[in-house]
Amino acid sequence: MSTTASPYEVLGFDALRERPGIGVSAARPDGPWHLPWHRLSTTEAAGPRAELFAGDYEFHTSGSTGDPVRRILPGARLRADAEQLARLLAPYAPEAVVSFAPPRHAYGASATMMLPAVTGLPVWFWPSFDCPPPPVAARRVAFVAIPWTFRILTRHPQWTSAFAQLTFLHSSAELPAEARRFQGDARTTMIEVLGSTETSAVAHRSGWDAAGVWTLFDDVTFAGAHTAEEAPLTVSGPRLSALADGSHPDSHEMDDLIRRLDDRRFSRTGRRAHLVKINGVRHDLNGIAARLRAALPGADVVCVRAADQLRGETYDVFVAGGGPLTADGVRAIARGLGATPRHVRLVDRIPRSSLGKALAGPEAGA
DSSP states (O other): OOOSOOOOEEOOSSOTIIIIISGGGSOSSOOOEEEOGGGSOHHHHHHHHHHHHSSEEEEEOOOTTSSOOEEEEEHHHHHHHHHHHHHHHGGGOOSEEEEOSOTTSHHHIIIIIIHHHHHTOOEEEOOOTTSOOOOOOOSEEEEEEOTTHHHHHTTOHHHHTTOSEEEEEEESSSOOGGGGGGTTOTTEEEEEEEEETTTEEEEEEESSOTTOOEEEOTTOEEOSOOOSSOEEEEEEOTTOOEETTSOOOSOEEEEEEEEEOSSSEEEEEEEGGGEEEETTEEEEHHHHHHHHHHHSTTEEEEEEEEEETTTEEEEEEEEEESSSOOHHHHHHHHHHTTOOOSEEEEESOOOBOTTOOBOOOTTTTO
């Protein structure tokens, strides 16, 4: 192990609501830090846990499918969310948590802050590409993953090779191409969680099948009449976030489109904001972007919905990095995927949120 001093600051447990903080009160910018929950006895941990679980936390939705909305999540609900995640991880007996999800987002609040508090596991927050791996001595590690987690980890194969078990808890409906590099590793388990700021975690699945079936968490139910047709995922449950006025909705309609298989399971067909119909054929823009990234090693790609006078709906492609590329070359690859874009734009970088969600629009890279 390197003798270089670790940049992961060991935080105290006396003021966790302020530093690193949760929700809009979270400290910025996000730096590397470590919370050694495993060093505390049950009595010593009682006070910090009570502080974390008390009161309300304010979050803002990402705005990726509409204007950002202020939502309120009580600490007790975030704790309940973390307890659901802990049950998913329990069969794999992790000894430490390494998280890439900042706690100013609801997923990071539950998985980065509340999950270690609930389980008593030490947690390291790994904020960015230019940060070195944390000095984790455990052999069985749970990774709280976001899309760029896998690209970061592929830069550190010697570090990941030291672990006996790698369990990924990934909050997204599409795994990035880099995640597949871990698929054949017998030490690795993939658990995906579907949710939002408005709903917290609503469903989960395990494995690597992109068409795999999702199962609702045990405290979540479908809202509305059962239909075998494709429809938005609408859920009810005790972990829905409160609106800014303090009221609690009975249900929430998500942007995910699903087909219900029974009272607990469903297949997911895409997100309304990312679906376009071109020449009568519906395409998932996230799926096209994932396949383009796989075909363009080292490149970051995002596909953005666009209007077209002739075809009605179409899309533009933004590509950053990936070596010497031409717009015509990228267009030819996209055409081979069955959906020719309106424009291909080569840009210096694609703006992304701290959870890895693309924020690119028509002006990206300008």
